[in-house]
Amino acid sequence: MTETLKGSRILLGVCGGIAAYKACELTRGLRELGAEVQVLMTVAAQQFVTPMTFQALSGRPVRSDLWDPLAEAAMGHIELARFAEHMVIAPASADCLARLAHGLASDLLSTVCLASAAPLSIAPAMNQQMWRHPATKANLAQLLQRGVRCIGPETGAQACGDHGPGRMAEPSQIIADLLAQRAQARVLAGRRILISAGPTYEDIDPARFIGNRSSGRMGFAIAAAAAAMGAETTLIAGPVALATPAGARRIDVRSAAEMHAAVLSEVGANEVFIAAAAVADYRPSTPQSRKIKRTAQALELSLIPNPDIVAAVAALPNRPLVVGFAAETEDLLVHARSKLERKHLDLICANQIGVAGTGFECDDNQLTLLWPGGERALAPAPKTELARALLLEIAARLAQRGR
Numbered sequence: 001m002t003e004t005l006k007g008s009r010i011l012l013g014v015c016g017g018i019a020a021y022k023a024c025e026l027t028r029g030l031r032e033l034g035a036e037v038q039v040l041m042t043v044a045a046q047q048f049v050t051p052m053t054f055q056a057l058s059g060r061p062v063r064s065d066l067w068d069p070l071a072e073a074a075m076g077h078i079e080l081a082r083f084a085e086h087m088v089i090a091p092a093s094a095d096c097l098a099r100l101a102h103g104l105a106s107d108l109l110s111t112v113c114l115a116s117a118a119p120l121s122i123a124p125a126m127n128q129q130m131w132r133h134p135a136t137k138a139n140l141a142q143l144l145q146r147g148v149r150c151i152g153p154e155t156g157a158q159a160c161g162d163h164g165p166g167r168m169a170e171p172s173q174i175i176a177d178l179l180a181q182r183a184q185a186r187v188l189a190g191r192r193i194l195i196s197a198g199p200t201y202e203d204i205d206p207a208r209f210i211g212n213r214s215s216g217r218m219g220f221a222i223a224a225a226a227a228a229m230g231a232e233t234t235l236i237a238g239p240v241a242l243a244t245p246a247g248a249r250r251i252d253v254r255s256a257a258e259m260h261a262a263v264l265s266e267v268g269a270n271e272v273f274i275a276a277a278a279v280a281d282y283r284p285s286t287p288q289s290r291k292i293k294r295t296a297q298a299l300e301l302s303l304i305p306n307p308d309i310v311a312a313v314a315a316l317p318n319r320p321l322v323v324g325f326a327a328e329t330e331d332l333l334v335h336a337r338s339k340l341e342r343k344h345l346d347l348i349c350a351n352q353i354g355v356a357g358t359g360f361e362c363d364d365n366q367l368t369l370l371w372p373g374g375e376r377a378l379a380p381a382p383k384t385e386l387a388r389a390l391l392l393e394i395a396a397r398l399a400q401r402g403r
């Protein structure tokens with residue numbers, strides 16, 4: 001069957017940059033696959049390509065001005081936002097990433113992005129130094145956390161004479177990504193998925209706690225991907241500074257005991273439980289209600305074990321499909337398999353920590369999936385990609401079980 005985008009309504013945002021000419025080819029490619037394309041240009045984009053070019057290619061008048069009374073009367077910015085089943089910004093400039101990250105609504109494109117709940121893909125294009133700037137990196141990280149898909153950029157020769165990352169992905173790559181997303185969009189439709197994420201904090205006194213280095217990014221990436229694939233997604237989050245992924249319901253907790261209670265009260269309605277949280281194994285036996293004062297004496301802290309949440313879920317009579325994580329510094333696969341068996345999990349994601357650039361507090365990761373009788377290593381990738389690969393594996397298992 002030939003792949004098609006027939007019937008899909010795509011809002012294509014075009015920002016200022018030399019790569020704007022590639023957006024013409026993208027418009028044509030999308031139309032050839034049957035998509036309806038509404039182009040929105042920023043003022044800067046019109047310095048590179050004229051609106052007339054996009055109008056001819058898309059078959060629709062281009063929109064660029066938030067304050068154009070005639071255009072607003074024909075299709076207002078809120079209607080534009082509702083028109084979109086999918087939003088694509090190609091090229092996405094550094095300025096655009098900053099506006100999106102901060103939720104600005106200072107021009108038509110940023111306003112429509114804010115007013116739309118449609119999935120958003122961006123294909124950044126900019127000078128390599130701008131791409132590497134910490135401000136751009138932080139803005140992109142924000143967007144990825146919210147479930148925005150980033151396609152590219154490519155590394156190579158740049159129009160400004162530099163060499164490095166910042167070339168816009170090819171239109172064919174953007175189209176391939178949209179087709180893949182469309183295929184995956186309903187893979188988990190009607191499924192209910194519960195995810196635990198982040199660390200837990202175990203209070204010692206009102207000023208101090210025992211915590212760990214989990215950032216919650218992996219669990220949040222799974223929640224974003226699950227919601228994007230159509231699952232009804234509930235995220236039980238320990239203390240993290242992350243935005244709630246679009247489409248996910250979030251319950252915030254602090255301690256392992258609170259997470260345990262929240263998971264057990266929610267899990268009954270779910271077909272899958274993914275335990276991505278780094279739950280503290282112990283908590284202080286007697287947390288103090290007043291701040292402990294410094295003395296010259298040694299201080300001993302007495303700790304008692306926390307409940308094992310994932311094992312408790314796996315022991316339920318009507319258990320869902322149970323997926324755990326094992327973050328290990330050594331003997332990764334041995335420890336992971338032993339946890340799989342000990343906790344009676346259906347699947348475990350083994351993840352090497354202590355290696356620079358992957359694991360805790362990073363955007364990238366390396367996972368091996370293990371199940372009773374098998375294993376599969378996933379290629380190292382950003383956490384958002386790994387989340388999708390994991391959920392495709394889970395979707396296949398649900399289908400196999402006829403659940």
Ligand code: CTP
Pocket residue numbers: 196256275276277278279280281306307308309310311323324325326327339
């Ligand atoms: N887990 C849990 N509740 C706990 C501890 C762990 O649900 N109290 C879950 C984690 O969310 C993860 C899996 O169990 O999915 C493995 O967590 P990990 O901390 O690696 O396992 P532990 O049993 O604590 O083993 P250890 O700390 O000795 O490595």
